[in-house]
Amino acid sequence: MKCSKRNILKKGVGWAATLALVLLLGAGTALGQGEAQNDLPLLPGGGVGKARDMSLPDAVFLVVRGNTSIENAYLDRVVQKFGLEVEEHKFKPDVTFDSSLVRTGTDDDDETDGFSYNTDSNDTQFQARASVSELVPTGAQFTFSWEFDKTSGDTSGSYSSDDDSTSNTWSIQMQQPLLRGGGIDVNMASVRQARITEQQNILALKGTLIDAVTTTIYDYRSFLESARQVAIVLRSLNRAYQLLEENKALIAAGRMAKSDLVQSQSNLANQRIAYQQTLNDVQQARLELLRTLNLNKNTKIKPTEMLKLPEVLPTNKQALALAYANQPAYLQAKLVLESSKQDLILAKNNMLWDLNLLVNYNRTDTNSNDQGNSNETNWSAGLYLSIPVYGQPRLSRQAQLLSARSNLLKARNSLRQSNENLQIDVDNGLRDLNIKREQVKLSREALRLSQLQLQNEQEKLKYGRSSNFQVVSYQLDLANAENTLLTAEVDYLNSLVALDQTLGTTLNTWRIAFKTQRKSAEKKVWDR
Known part of the structure; x- marks a missing residue:
C-alpha cells in the first residue's frame, strides 16, 4: 500500500x-x-x-x-x-550627518610713519553635511549628498568691513556595475x-x-x-x-x-x-x-x-x-x-571585467556680500573599464x-x-x-x-x-x-x-x- x-x-x-x-x-x-x-x-x-x-x-x-x-x-x-x-540591511539606506562650528579671531596693531593702525577681525564658520547612500539588488549604488557652508566675517578698527558668504551644494551619483558585481543574482x-x-x-x-x-x-x-x-x-x-x-x-x-x-x-x-x-x-x-x-x-x-x-x-x-x-x-x-x-x-562573477556606468549631477548655490550670488551646475556620465590582464589580481x-x-x-x-x-x-x-x-x-x-x-x-x-x-x-x-x-x-x-x-x-x-x-x-x- x-x-x-x-x-x-x-x-x-x-x-x-x-x-x-x-x-x-x-x-x-x-x-x-x-x-x-x-x-x-x-x-x-x-x-x-x-x-x-x-x-x-x-x-x-x-x-x-x-x-x-x-x-x-x-x-x-x-x-x-x-x-x-x-x-x-544591505539594500536599505545608509544615512550620515556631520557638522562643525568654528570661530576664529585676530587682533593686529601696526605703526607706520608715525601712524598707528588697529584691526580686529572675527570669523565664524558653520558647516553641515548629510548623505544618503543606497545599494539596490541590481548592484547600482545611489548616493545623495548635501553640504551647507556659512562663513561670517567681522572686521573692526581702522578698517571696518563685513564679509558674509553662504554656499549650498547638493549632488546625486549613480554607479551601476555592468559586468563584475552587477545583477540581482550576484x-x-x-x-x-x-x-x-x-x-x-x-x-x-x-x-x-x-x-x-x-x-x-x-x-x-x-x-x-x-x-x-x-x-x-x-x-x-x-x-x-x-x-x-x-x-x-x-x-x-x-x-x-x-x-x-x-x-x-x-x-x-x-x-x-x-x-x-x-x-x-x-x-x-x-x-x-x-x-x-x-x-x-x-x-x-x-x-x-x-x-x-x-x-x-x-x-x-x-x-x-x-x-x-x-x-x-x-x-x-x-x-x-x-x-x-x-x-x-x-x-564566477568575480572573473568578469570591471565595467561600470557612472552618472554625476551636482549644483552649488553661492551667496556672498563681496561677489554676489552665483549658481553652478555640473553633470557627467561615462563608462569605466578595468581589466586584470595578467598578474596577482587575476590569479587570485x-x-x-x-x-x-x-x-x-x-x-x-x-x-x-x-x-x-x-x-x-x-x-x-x-x-x-x-x-x-x-x-x-x-x-x-x-x-x-x-x-x-x-x-x-x-x-x-x-x-x-x-x-x-x-x-x-x-x-x-x-x-x-x-x-x-x-x-x-x-x-x-x-x-x-x-x-x-x-x-x-x-x-x-x-x-x-x-x-x-x-x-x-x-x-x-x-x-x-
Whole structure:
C-alpha cells in the first residue's frame, strides 16, 4: 500500500508522540514483576535532609532550563541573529550627518610713519553635511549628498568691513556595475548565504539541545540502574543472611556439618562487598547527573522513574522520513551544498571585467556680500573599464573560482555520504532495538526460571537433598539474572533514545518547544 510522504511524516510524528507517552508514563519492572519505585532503598548522598524525588521528565526540564552548554548556545544566538540583520540591511539606506562650528579671531596693531593702525577681525564658520547612500539588488549604488557652508566675517578698527558668504551644494551619483558585481543574482548571493548561515546556526542550536537532553536521559538511567542494583544487592544480602540462619538451624538440628557453614559466611561477606561497590557506583552516577543538570553536588535526589518497554516500533520507511525531515547533521549537509552554490556564483562573477556606468549631477548655490550670488551646475556620465590582464589580481580571482568549484563538488559528496550514513544509522538503530527487545524477553524468562530453580533447591536443602554450595550458586545466579534483566531493559530504552537522536526527533518526543531565541539571553547580551 503506497503512502504519501506527508502521511508518512504524520505517522512518524504520531509514533514519536506515542513513544513520548510510553517513556513519560512508564510503569514496569526490572527487579521483579509489579515492583514499584518506592521499593528502592534510601541512598546515601551529599547534603542534609530528605532526598528530592526526580522523574525523568523533571531531569529533562532542568537540563533545558539550566544546562551551561544550552545557555551559552542561546547567548551565541543573539549575536548570530544580529549578524543576519546586518546583512539584510544591505539594500536599505545608509544615512550620515556631520557638522562643525568654528570661530576664529585676530587682533593686529601696526605703526607706520608715525601712524598707528588697529584691526580686529572675527570669523565664524558653520558647516553641515548629510548623505544618503543606497545599494539596490541590481548592484547600482545611489548616493545623495548635501553640504551647507556659512562663513561670517567681522572686521573692526581702522578698517571696518563685513564679509558674509553662504554656499549650498547638493549632488546625486549613480554607479551601476555592468559586468563584475552587477545583477540581482550576484548581489543577493551574500544575503542568501547569511540566511543559510542562520539556518545552520539554528540547526546547531537544535543539535546542542538534542545532545544535552540525550546525555541527561543516559545519565538519569545510569543513576536509576545503579539505584536498582543497590536494591538487587540488598535482596541478595538478605537471602545470604537468611541462608546463613537456616544453616545454623540445620547444624543445631544435626542435619548439616558445621564445616558447610563457611560457604554461607563467605557468600554473606561477598554480598557485603558488592553492596559497598554498588553504593559507590550510585554516588558516581548521581554526581554525573547533577553535573549535567548544573545542580549543586550536594543535592540529594531519588530517581522515581519506572521502566516500561514500548512494543510498537516505527517501520524503516517511517523512520527514514522522520530523519530526512529532522536530522540536524543531514540538514546541515544540505545547507552546506546550498552555500557552496552561492560561493560559486560569486566566484564566477568575480572573473568578469570591471565595467561600470557612472552618472554625476551636482549644483552649488553661492551667496556672498563681496561677489554676489552665483549658481553652478555640473553633470557627467561615462563608462569605466578595468581589466586584470595578467598578474596577482587575476590569479587570485582564478584561485577563488577553483576553490568554489572544489567546495561544491565536496559538498555534493558529503551530502551523498550523509544520506548513506543516515540510512545505515537508521537500519542499525532499528535492528539494535529489535535485538534488545528480544534480549529483554529472554532475560525475563531466564529470571523466572532462576527464581523457580532457587526455590526448588531451597526446598531440597531442607530435606537434605541438596548442598549448601548448590543453593549459594543458585542465589548468585538469581542476582545475575536480575542484573541481566535490568541491564537489558535499560539498554533497550537507551536504544530508543539513540534512535530518537539519530532521527532528530528527541525534542518532539519529549514535547520540548524549540525556540530559536531566549529573551533572558537577549536581555543579558543587550544589557537591558
